[in-house]
Amino acid sequence: MQIGIVGLGLIGGSLGLDLRSQGHQVWGMSRNQTTCEQAVTIGAVDFASLDLDGLGCNYFNTDLVIVCTPIASILPTIKAIAPHLASTTIISDVGSVKSAIAVPAEKLCDRFVGGHPMAGTAFSGIAAAERNLFRDSPFVLTPTKNSDREACEIMRSLWVSLGAVIYECSPEVHDRAVAWISHLPILISAGLILACDRESDQAIGQLAQNLASSGFRDTSRVGGGNPELGRLIAENNQTALLASLKEYQQVLQNLISQVESGDWQSLESSLQQAHQIRQLYSN
Ligand code: NAP
Numbered sequence: 001m002q003i004g005i006v007g008l009g010l011i012g013g014s015l016g017l018d019l020r021s022q023g024h025q026v027w028g029m030s031r032n033q034t035t036c037e038q039a040v041t042i043g044a045v046d047f048a049s050l051d052l053d054g055l056g057c058n059y060f061n062t063d064l065v066i067v068c069t070p071i072a073s074i075l076p077t078i079k080a081i082a083p084h085l086a087s088t089t090i091i092s093d094v095g096s097v098k099s100a101i102a103v104p105a106e107k108l109c110d111r112f113v114g115g116h117p118m119a120g121t122a123f124s125g126i127a128a129a130e131r132n133l134f135r136d137s138p139f140v141l142t143p144t145k146n147s148d149r150e151a152c153e154i155m156r157s158l159w160v161s162l163g164a165v166i167y168e169c170s171p172e173v174h175d176r177a178v179a180w181i182s183h184l185p186i187l188i189s190a191g192l193i194l195a196c197d198r199e200s201d202q203a204i205g206q207l208a209q210n211l212a213s214s215g216f217r218d219t220s221r222v223g224g225g226n227p228e229l230g231r232l233i234a235e236n237n238q239t240a241l242l243a244s245l246k247e248y249q250q251v252l253q254n255l256i257s258q259v260e261s262g263d264w265q266s267l268e269s270s271l272q273q274a275h276q277i278r279q280l281y282s283n
Helices: 010-019 033-041 072-086 099-108 149-161 172-196 202-209 214-220 227-236 238-260 264-281
Strands: 002-006 025-029 047-049 065-068 090-095 114-117 137-141 165-168
Touching: 002 010, 002 072, 010 025, 025 033, 033 047, 065 072, 065 149, 072 090, 072 099, 072 227, 090 099, 090 114, 090 149, 099 114, 099 172, 114 149, 114 172, 137 149, 137 172, 149 238, 172 214, 172 227, 172 238, 227 238, 238 264
Parallel strands: 002 025, 002 065, 025 047, 065 090, 137 165
Antiparallel strands: 114 137
């Protein structure tokens, strides 16, 4: 297939590396010229440019374009490229939120099918691109009732070929599920970091920083990540995120009450429950 990737960063670059190794011809588009050049150099794309006209290939009949820009640029990108592509071209995306993108995107392109690879690293940009990033990781295909079924099956086969484990659900269901395991943890983890910083005794705060080890590194990792990504996720998945935050508030209040009243038996039961439930989330 001829495949286009817009947004040559961690996800777009990694996708390009794997798609090319499967024999697809891949063109790329990104915001910076140096990124385009680097993407060609590392073999993530066959050629790349800042715009369609600069690609120097016949892009009109591209089979599939996958938009891998930051969330805020996904819809503007689809709006900009869709009129220049054949009506048969499938457009997809990899954004971490789906409802806010799917409905407007379907108005811009007849063959839009959204998706979300549940894979990543702590790094960003084309330099962070790596092969086999999606192998054995979940990929969520998020069609709506209007989606072209053939386009969905092409997307499914493509991600299967990259080694991903495919799930399919509506954009709304995706956003509710991902709020629990991805978006809520970002805010809880950020809250943990901000709470630690409230220690009023400077010497104790300093000692805590010196003693912080693997446990704190694990629990603070997602909260200490890219602030812009966290904000975009919250803005674009506000309803589901708020619902999960309110549930979390109740659970936290319950734990506070158990500690405050010295109800150690109940606290241990809560921790025992957490210990068992956690196994359900360990893939
Ligand atoms: P990233 O490493 O920052 O890559 C995004 C790239 O897009 C940037 O390097 C930038 O390249 C380019 N870009 C920015 N604005 C653009 C525009 N208007 N037009 C064209 N290119 C543009 O981010 P990422 O982690 O790959 O995330 C990309 C998407 O994947 C996001 O929508 C995110 O929600 C989703 N996602 C991320 C993860 C994750 O764990 N990171 C996982 C699943 C899904 P230049 O260098 O050219 O500026």
